[in-house]
Amino acid sequence: MAKKSIKIRAKLKNDEITVKALMTHPMESGTRKNSKTGELVPAHYIQEVKCEVAGKNVMTAHWNGGVSKNPYLSFKFKGANKGDMLTLTWVDNKGNSESGQAKIG
Amino acid sequence: MDTSMKRRILLKGSLAASALSVAVGAGLLTPKAVLAAWSETAFTAKQIPDALNALYGSNSLEEVDSINIKAPDIAENGAVVPVTVSTSMGNVESISVIAAENPVPLIASFNLGEGGVPFVSTRIKMGKSGDVIAVVKADGKLFSTRKPVKVTIGGCGG
Incomplete structure (x- = not known):
């Protein structure tokens, strides 16, 4: 994989870890039409x-x-320490999957 | 212990196990450890009550003030509407985000895991102006609150 498709930040502050993640995905709902052909994407x-x-x-x-x-x-949770590894995995409706990791800082 | 006795115990055990799995399958038992799979019925339902029934097995919502939805009053671009839901309630199991006027209203459902803090933020699509509804499941009950968001497509006023 050439490009990282998931960006993750995880920060510990006052016992709470705040996770922010950005994924690369088209997220087609299936109700949008192709403007040229008029067919549903x-x-x-x-x-x-x-x-x-x-x-x-x-x-x-x-x-x-x-x-x-x-x-x-973005979400928050408790009960992890600085330096712990966080793994985020997504699965789409075509069965593709990708995961990314980040250290809690 | 003779063989027949052992067989009886084995039979008992397997019967109990199958009864349990039937109960889980029917949605009677939903312990936190059993993570529900992605529900096609819920995420393709055209009506909010249908979606909630499929997702939570109930559609009775109690409107409360203790859920906070952060979303813009006016969204210039309906394709990207930032929504943040948080609550001061305890024992929160799940938070769902619904756009009332969307063709498929249920957009996202977040199940909190171990040590989960009831705070989620994401960006959603909105077809037109309408309410954003946050549903929170806490102590096995459903609570909700709503916030109207005006969508101005193309930024030319709604």
Whole structure:
């Protein structure tokens, strides 16, 4: 993979870790028409985003095509330390999957 | 212990296990450990009550003030509307974001994991002006609040 398609920041402050993630994905809802051909653009969107720290699931998000293109996600959780590795994985409706990692800083 | 006795115990155990899996499958039991899979019914439903039934098994919402939706009053671009939902409630299991006027209203559902703090932020698409509804599941009950967002397509006024 040439380009990193997931950018993640995870910051610890007052016991809470704030995670901010930016993914690269077209997020086609399946209801949009191609302006040239007038045909519907097939749905292609992320269905599930999972976030794990040290084997613990800290967040699972379920989406459909109503989330904006190149989705942004931010959430908070407690119970991890500085330097812990955070893994974020998404799966889309075509079965593609990608994951990214970031150290909690 | 003779063989027949062992067999009886095995039978009992497997019966109990299958009864449990049936209960989980039917949505009667939804412990936190069993993470629900992506629900096609919920995320393609055209009506909000249908979506909530599929997602949470209930559509009775209690309107409360303790959920905070941060979204623009006027969104110039309906394709990217930043929405942040947070709440002061405890024992929050899940937060969902709904755009009432969208063809498929349920947009996102966030299940908090271990140590989850009830705060989520994302960017959604809105077809036209309407309410953004946040649904919070806490202590097994559903709570909601809404905020109107005006969408001006093309920035030429709505």
